[in-house]
Amino acid sequence: MAILKTKNLTKKYGDFKALDGVDLEVNEGEIYGFIGPNGAGKSTTIRVLLGILKATEGEAHIFGKDAWEEAVEIHKRIAYVPGDVNLWPNLTGGEVIDLFMKLRGAKQQTLREELIRKFDLDPSKKCRTYSKGNRQKVALIAAFASDADLYILDEPTSGLDPLMERVFQDCVLEAKKNGKSVLLSSHILSEVEKLCDQIGIIRQGKIIETGSLKELRHLTRTTLYMETRVPMKGLSEVKGVNDVVGKAGGVSFQVDSEHMDEVIQYASSFGVVKIESAPPTLEDLFMRHYEGTEASTHLGGGQ
Amino acid sequence: MSSKLYEKTGILSTFILRQDRFKIPIWLISIIGFTLLVAFSFTSLYSSDQERMAMAETMVNPAMVAMVGIGYGINNYTFGAMMAHQMLLLSAVVVGMMSILIVARHTRTEEEDGQIELIRSLPTGRLSTLTATSLVMVGVHIVLGLLTATGLIFMNIESVDVEGSLLYGAVLTATGIFFTSVTALFAQVSESGRGVAGLSMSVLGAAYLIRAIGDVSNETLAWFSPLGWVTRTEVYVTDIWWPIFLMAAVAVVIFIAAFYLSSIRDLQSGFLPSRVGKRNASAFLQSPFGLALRLQRTGIISWAAGMLILGLSYGSVLGDLDSFFESNDMVTGLLRPVDGFSLTEQFITLLMAVISMICTIPPLMAVFKLKGEENKNRVEHLLSRAVSRWRLIGSYLLIALVNSFVMLSLAAFGMGMAGLAVMEDPIDLATFYQAGIVYLPAMWVMIGLAVFLVGVKPSLSSIAWLYLGYSFITVYLGGLFQFPEWVTNLSPFAHIPQLPVDEMQYTNVFILTIVAALFMAAGLLFYRKRDIKG
Numbered sequence: 001m002a003i004l005k006t007k008n009l010t011k012k013y014g015d016f017k018a019l020d021g022v023d024l025e026v027n028e029g030e031i032y033g034f035i036g037p038n039g040a041g042k043s044t045t046i047r048v049l050l051g052i053l054k055a056t057e058g059e060a061h062i063f064g065k066d067a068w069e070e071a072v073e074i075h076k077r078i079a080y081v082p083g084d085v086n087l088w089p090n091l092t093g094g095e096v097i098d099l100f101m102k103l104r105g106a107k108q109q110t111l112r113e114e115l116i117r118k119f120d121l122d123p124s125k126k127c128r129t130y131s132k133g134n135r136q137k138v139a140l141i142a143a144f145a146s147d148a149d150l151y152i153l154d155e156p157t158s159g160l161d162p163l164m165e166r167v168f169q170d171c172v173l174e175a176k177k178n179g180k181s182v183l184l185s186s187h188i189l190s191e192v193e194k195l196c197d198q199i200g201i202i203r204q205g206k207i208i209e210t211g212s213l214k215e216l217r218h219l220t221r222t223t224l225y226m227e228t229r230v231p232m233k234g235l236s237e238v239k240g241v242n243d244v245v246g247k248a249g250g251v252s253f254q255v256d257s258e259h260m261d262e263v264i265q266y267a268s269s270f271g272v273v274k275i276e277s278a279p280p281t282l283e284d285l286f287m288r289h290y291e292g293t294e295a296s297t298h299l300g301g302g303q
Numbered sequence: 304m305s306s307k308l309y310e311k312t313g314i315l316s317t318f319i320l321r322q323d324r325f326k327i328p329i330w331l332i333s334i335i336g337f338t339l340l341v342a343f344s345f346t347s348l349y350s351s352d353q354e355r356m357a358m359a360e361t362m363v364n365p366a367m368v369a370m371v372g373i374g375y376g377i378n379n380y381t382f383g384a385m386m387a388h389q390m391l392l393l394s395a396v397v398v399g400m401m402s403i404l405i406v407a408r409h410t411r412t413e414e415e416d417g418q419i420e421l422i423r424s425l426p427t428g429r430l431s432t433l434t435a436t437s438l439v440m441v442g443v444h445i446v447l448g449l450l451t452a453t454g455l456i457f458m459n460i461e462s463v464d465v466e467g468s469l470l471y472g473a474v475l476t477a478t479g480i481f482f483t484s485v486t487a488l489f490a491q492v493s494e495s496g497r498g499v500a501g502l503s504m505s506v507l508g509a510a511y512l513i514r515a516i517g518d519v520s521n522e523t524l525a526w527f528s529p530l531g532w533v534t535r536t537e538v539y540v541t542d543i544w545w546p547i548f549l550m551a552a553v554a555v556v557i558f559i560a561a562f563y564l565s566s567i568r569d570l571q572s573g574f575l576p577s578r579v580g581k582r583n584a585s586a587f588l589q590s591p592f593g594l595a596l597r598l599q600r601t602g603i604i605s606w607a608a609g610m611l612i613l614g615l616s617y618g619s620v621l622g623d624l625d626s627f628f629e630s631n632d633m634v635t636g637l638l639r640p641v642d643g644f645s646l647t648e649q650f651i652t653l654l655m656a657v658i659s660m661i662c663t664i665p666p667l668m669a670v671f672k673l674k675g676e677e678n679k680n681r682v683e684h685l686l687s688r689a690v691s692r693w694r695l696i697g698s699y700l701l702i703a704l705v706n707s708f709v710m711l712s713l714a715a716f717g718m719g720m721a722g723l724a725v726m727e728d729p730i731d732l733a734t735f736y737q738a739g740i741v742y743l744p745a746m747w748v749m750i751g752l753a754v755f756l757v758g759v760k761p762s763l764s765s766i767a768w769l770y771l772g773y774s775f776i777t778v779y780l781g782g783l784f785q786f787p788e789w790v791t792n793l794s795p796f797a798h799i800p801q802l803p804v805d806e807m808q809y810t811n812v813f814i815l816t817i818v819a820a821l822f823m824a825a826g827l828l829f830y831r832k833r834d835i836k837g
């Protein structure tokens with residue numbers, strides 16, 4: 001069941017279209033990875049979903065309720081963490097966590113203490129003394145200490161060290177285990193790969209790719225390295241093979257996922273001695289679209 | 304549905320009080336404490352009717368009217384009339400400033416920094432933060448009014464009666480609520496907290512100036528300024544209440560506009576269009592001096608315009624001064640021209656002292672801008688590159704010095720120009736200019752102190768502001784309260800010769816310059832040695 005759904009979501013700033021018909025669907029119990037380059041429109045989408053920005057066109061629903069009209073009702077069941085957390089300089093981290101929990105009406109004291117310990121935060125320090133990472137921890141603790149049904153996280157780990165990133169990932173997986181849903185916008189692709197069931201890629205305000213990681217991998221190329229008894233000839237003519245590079249004793253190349261079978265059959269006739277494969281990463285996927293952006297900017301650069 | 308717009312306003316209100324648990328009480332204690340102190344000092348300094356009448360004579364001149372507002376009950380200058388005349392307007396201005404600073408902070412500044420986004424992602428209403436801020440401020444101003452009134456009543460001073468005291472407090476309450484509403488409105492319009500505070504302060508300044516010009520020359524004009532309504536309550540004389548209700552009614556209208564605009568706009572957007580910026584930095588911007596100047600450009604230009612207007616408005620009072628004296632035999636008899644100098648010239652010296660202290664504000668801000676940059680961890684971007692600390696703080700110092708010269712020149716020049724235009728028996732422009740520019744060394748001492756504080760311990764920068772406030776009170780109001788001479792002499796401004804009435808005193812000016820230079824040198828030296836935050 002979809003608990004978050006947008007249809008043709010469009011947001012204009014003057015003449016500039018920050019969002020251009022975004023369709024998004026997050027199902028219950030799912031971790032949805034929302035990725036895209038800087039300025040693609042991730043934060044804008046999320047702010048519309050939070051009812052902080054009003055959409056120029058289109059619809060946004062969470063729990064079947066309108067994101068703008070019923071924001072307060074929706075917010076009772078969601079937790080949000082932005083990428084850039086600014087807090088009140090003369091209050092302590094503990095005070096801010098309490099305020100956030102009180103505003104939601106949740107009283108989960110033990111969970112709060114446990115998270116503070118896990119994230120290794122000193123809640124008695126004034127927020128003005130916190131580094132970016134520490135401020136982010138405050139928002140994360142407040143979010144995970146609340147009993148939300150949907151977590152909306154906008155690049156939430158941009159200030160955390162690798163150790164804390166692990167803690168964060170544990171928290172997200174824990175939430176999933178409890179049947180909660182997560183919308184995670186991120187730059188850190190390994191994180192998305194590790195956590196997310198579904199992925200949406202946004203670029204220049206448009207969703208250009210959606211699906212499970214598995215589905216999206218179909219769209220990518222696997223890198224293969226092979227050594228054969230007889231040198232492989234005519235490999236570059238085989239359908240689906242790209243970027244053939246001869247290496248000491250072998251050859252490295254990329255294969256379109258859907259032509260894998262043909263390529264392996266062709267190669268086996270030369271007597272395969274050794275084969276190494278690197279699975280396609282989200283990074284490849286992302287880079288391919290990112291390069292697309294660059295190409296189009298170059299084309300459009302003449303105006 | 305609509306009730307959801309204000310969800311959790313209560314919690315947010317207590318949260319604001321928690322944040323400002325020191326700030327608000329300090330404001331209240333200062334304002335109330337100072338009011339009661341002045342009331343007390345009046346009773347001890349001017350105990351007899353004759354003394355009070357003598358004081359009344361010195362207060363009834365256009366320069367004073369421009370500064371503190373029209374006085375009522377001058378013919379029977381009771382303690383109450385004195386309080387209402389000399390304290391009420393200035394207190395109202397301070398209350399307005401307090402409103403502006405606190406409201407701008409809790410509305411646009413927090414929105415700009417992203418705190419309000421976090422609050423809004425929680426189950427709070429769209430208008431809750433604005434409502435909470437407004438409610439808290441209305442409450443604070445009511446408490447301020449009541450405490451002031453109670454304090455005045457309990458001092459049990461003759462003629463400071465219950466109704467008058469309540470009205471006195473109510474005027475402060477109403478003014479505070481009015482400027483709360485103005486700031487709430489600008490918080491919807493401008494995209495930055497600084498912009499909100501700046502625009503609101505301009506309204507406060509404009510209200511003060513319009514009232515000054517109106518009070519001196521055109522009664523109708525004064526009615527266009529809410530600060531004009533303040534003195535027209537005639538507190539302790541006839542106690543007119545309706546200007547309070549007028550002010551409250553206008554505030555309600557402004558609040559409605561602010562809430563409406565807030566409800567239709569996106570978070571972090573404003574109604575003033577933001578322009579498209581430049582792609583590349585100009586060569587000028589690519590130096591610490593250029594950067595420092597650029598960061599303060601808008602502020603400097605606004606202050607420069609403000610100082611010119613300030614000079615012009617004070618100058619425009621001078622013409623009426625002459626006609627005023629002609630029509631008032633008693634005053635002419637009282638203040639006979641001293642040693643060939645006209646009364647106008649004597650007032651020029653008082654005005655120049657005040658103007659020079661106001662002109663000290665922008666250079667001090669220029670120096671403390673470096674502190675602000677450091678607090679936001681932006682100084683390290685420069686220092687980590689090939690920029691020495693000397694060059695950095697030197698750039699800010701240079702800007703402050705040029706700034707002091709420009710501000711004072713504009714104000715003195717403005718006063719001269721307006722004075723020449725309205726005076727029947729004009730003094731030449733050079734005399735005006737000299738009377739003003741001679742205050743530069745005193746301003747340099749203030750700048751030097753600021754540089755010294757930034758160099759040693761920036762968190763102590765409020766010392767410079769307190770010192771300026773101290774100078775203002777002792778030099779400007781010194782005569783009024785008859786402070787001992789040494790109290791006044793602690794201020795650098797007291798050592799400047801009052802041209803053209805005094806002789807030029809080169810030694811004083813020279814010593815002040817040396818003191819300023821020593822402060823600056825020490826500041827630069829310490830700045831090189833101390834830790835930079837961040």
Ligand SMILES: Nc1ncnc2c1ncn2[C@@H]1O[C@H](COP(=O)(O)OP(=O)(O)O)[C@@H](O)[C@H]1O
Nearest residue numbers: 013018036037038039040041042043044045572
């Ligand atoms: N208030 C605004 N006014 C004009 N343009 C904006 C505003 N906010 C965001 N944008 C633009 O909208 C686009 C999307 O921004 P954003 O959603 O923040 O991107 P992301 O979060 O994916 O990095 C960017 O090009 C950004 O410059």
Ligand SMILES: [Mg+2]
Nearest residue numbers: 042043083154
């Ligand atoms: Mg973003």
